Each structure stands twice: as structure tokens, then as C-alpha cells.
Amino acid sequence: MNAANFLQYIASGTAYTLGVTLIALPLGLLIGLVLALVYVYGGKAGSRSMQAYSIVLRGIPPIVLLFILYFVVSGAINLSPFTAGALALGIVSSAYQMEIIRGAILSVDAGQMMAARAVGLSRLEAIRSVVLPQAFRHAIAPWSNEVAIVIKDSSLVYALGVPEVLRRAQLIGASNQNYLLAYGAAATIYFILVWLANKSLVGLEKRLAIPGSH
């Protein structure tokens, strides 16, 4: 296999890497957002149960959850390796994203809520129009960390046989014994993806910054 084919074979796994990431991240964000609201505003029962959710999911290695979802749970529902992998990573990520959003909500001054209520907004309206817009801005920086982690964790779906970047590097390495080049190519692809994601999030953070705030 010549060098161009070699690189092309590994690089074409990027579609799977991106696919898994683009399912897992928004899924984790959606679940994480809902759960963070329950955590902060859900009273004692809400915060207790969300604490448990967070501890359990952050305590399980993602690969174990992946195996459970693909080999145990999907006996009943027939999930493809790709779907099972993306869902498992999304669920793991939801616990981390919940913590990020919760932290961001708590970083909004409590006086904001009081002021919003004082001008006549309902609690729900205050959360939606006053607290969350500020919280999201605070969340971008820590969230970019989570984005990098999910991009790299997407390589775990190789264990179920999804031909993403890492699995392709393994196969190519085994076929021509040039592991350094194969893994080097995979590492470069992950680096570029994470770098692009972080760069665009920094741009987003700047663009959305509230004028006059630090």
C-alpha cells in the first residue's frame, strides 16, 4: 500500500469519528441541560438524585458502558455498533455536561434571579431569559474541554468494530508493520479535530461575550 492510499484509508475513518462525536455531544448536552436544571432548581430530591447520576456515570469507564449497551441491553433492541457506541458516549458525556452547566448556572449571581422576579418575570421565564443566557456564556470555556474529551473518546467505539480512525490505524499497522506511521497519522487527525473545535469555541466565546463584562 503506497503512502497516499495508506493515509487515505486511515483518514476516511474521520467520518465515523465525527459521526459518533456529533451524536454524543448534542445528546449529552440535551440530557445534561435538563438534568442540570433539575439539579439546581429541583429541590432536595432533585439534587440528591442528580448527584447519584453524576457519581455513578462518572465512576464507570466509558468502554464498560459501551459493552453493556451493545452486548447486554441491545439484545432486546437491535442497535448497530455505531448507534450503541454513540449513545453510550452521549450518556457518559451527559453526566460531565450536567456538572459543567450546573457550575455555570451557580456562577450567575443570585441577585439576577431576584431582580428578574422583582420586575415581574416568572421563575421559569427568569431561568430561560436571564440566568441561562449568562450561564451558557460561562459554560463555553469548560465545555470546550468536554468537546475535546468526547472527540478522543469516540475512538472507543473501535471495540465494537466501528471502522473509525483508530481501528483503521490498527488494521493498516498490522498489514504493513509500520505502526509508528499508522498511529502517527491517527494522532494527527485527532489533534487537528480537537484543535479546530477548540479554536472555533474560543471564537464563539469572544463573539458572544457581553460588552463590558470581563
Place this chain on the structure above:
Amino acid sequence: MFRKFAVIISLVLAAAMLASCTQPTAPTAAPPVSAPAAVELPEKLSQAGKIVVGTSADYPPFEFLDAQGNKTGFDIELMTKLAERMGLKLEWADMPFDSLVAAVQQGKLDASISAFNYSEERDEQVDFSVPYYSSTDAFVVGKGFSGAITKPEDAAHYKIGVQSGTVQDGWLTSNLVETGLLPAENLSRYERAEQAFMDLATGRIVVVMADEVAVKAFMEQNPDLQIVFSAELSTGPMAIVVPEGDTVLKTAFDTLIKQLQSEGFVDELAEKYFK
């Protein structure tokens, strides 16, 4: 050569005799045109018209990628032929070796061929076809090796590497570690075989135990390695993995494997890939 010829002749004669016997009694039952061997298949497979077979295509010369990125190797060609005889479309699913048995167990795969050696532990989880090839274990060292391994127990004096979940792993664990000959921390298990060879090159381990055929393929690119001892310890017959209790599929594989062995096809493959 003469014996093979004799076998073929007698098969043809037997077939002709059978045909002449059955023809008058059942003149309407013409044999199917395209299927040379009518084996019975599980209903699920014949309905789908295809068989999904798992392999870990990172294990030359049994299964690996060729220069075009297509799967090739001894197991790949054998399974291709078997599926052809079954009249089924063959669909490959690549998966790391560790995941294959679980995937067959859970019905994610119809079968798996990936240089599986028979072992009792695996037999409790899945079923095996009749063996299609037999192999031996090899102890491999780097070029600076000055010790000696004249019997398998001698390997316990060194740090050993092995691919996890393989029969070699099982042999080392029960014969060297559990007997106290080899301290547990001196056995390193790797997800894939070549990771063990890479650690051998860096000197983190001294000996690698692996299948001899795979070792020889690896040695073509790494001439510094040498086999110091080989024997049939953990290995032995290689077989295709089918779901536990799937006797219909097992029988189909058994019949066709024996057929291909007697036709000399398996020997040809061994000649092509193992030299």
C-alpha cells in the same frame, strides 16, 4: 498425489452409483443447479440469504488487509469458499479479537473465524466447528537473548508477553503463573499480538508466546526475532466459532470443511499463506 486422485475417482464413482440408484425411483427430484453440496442451513440464514462473519483483521497471515485495503488471508479465503458452498452472501464484520466471542454469543454475528483455537473455556460460551487447521506455539526472543529455553517451563525465568484472551494466555496463566513458577507481575498481557512484539523490541519483556504461524509472518519484517522453542502446548486445532447450540450451522460447516480438506483446498491455502 496418487492418493488424492484415488479419493476423487472413488468420490465420482460413488456419486455416479448413487445417482444411478436414485434416478429411477425419483425421476422428478433433479439436484439443484448451482449448489454443489446441499447442506442444511439455519432458517435465519437461508431466509436472509447471507451470513455475517466476524474477524479481527489484524492478524497476518490468517486475516489482514492487502495493499488495496481489502481483507485477505487464510481464514478469509477459507470462509469465502465456505459461504460460496452454502450459497450465501458473505458479509464481514471487523472487530477486535476480544469482542468476537461476545458478539457471537449475543447474536451480533452468525459465526466468527479468526484463528480460534479450541479451548474448554470458550467451548462453554460458544460452539466450535471441526478443526480446519492445526498449529503450534512458539516462544520468541530478541537478538540479544543469551539464555536458553529447552522446555516450556524454562520460559518462567523471564518476563513474558502474550496477547490477552488467547489460548497462549490461558496456558501461561494456568501452567506458569498459577503453579507459582512465574510471578504474576512478570506476565504482560497485550490487546494485540504485535504490541507484545513491540515491547520485546524495547526490552520490557524477554519472551513472547504466540502462535507459530503468526510469529513467522511477523518475523518476515522483523528478522531480529528468533524462535527458541516451539511445541503444541495451548494450541492445536483451529476452528470456526458458531453460537452455542446452533447444531445446524455447525454441521453445515463441519460437512463443508471436510469436503474442502479432501479436495485439497485447505492444503493449497496453507501452502499459499504459511509457506
